[in-house]
Amino acid sequence: MAKVKVSRKAHFNAAHRLYHKDWSDEKNAAIFGKCSNPNYHGHNYELIVSVAGEIDPETGFVMDMKVLKDLIKLEVEEALDHKNLNVEVAEFKIINPTAENIAVYIFNKLRPHIVAANELEVTLYETPRNFVTYKG
């Protein structure tokens, strides 16, 4: 059977601040730049969620895209959209809300809902030119 990758785009806005609590303000500013602004700042995150696997011979789908759309809305958009990630999302009270860590967070929320034999891939754009990918 043919293995095909299907993808769904989504979007959310969120605020964050990158910093390490044990570092001075100067070191945080040197490492994280504008993303370390103590008063937070926002990003327009663009998300691409892909599922790769065999085509189901009955439906002709790898995965029903409506199911994927609803899953992203429930697990990602409702958790992150218009949130201050450092303050309102439990995981990011402990770990830095970098694009890398947000991509892993999204992957971990979606993975239990994707057929185990299929591969899940999350690509997250923090800016139009900066993006990260995590898959498994």
Ligand code: NI
């Ligand atoms: Ni930032």
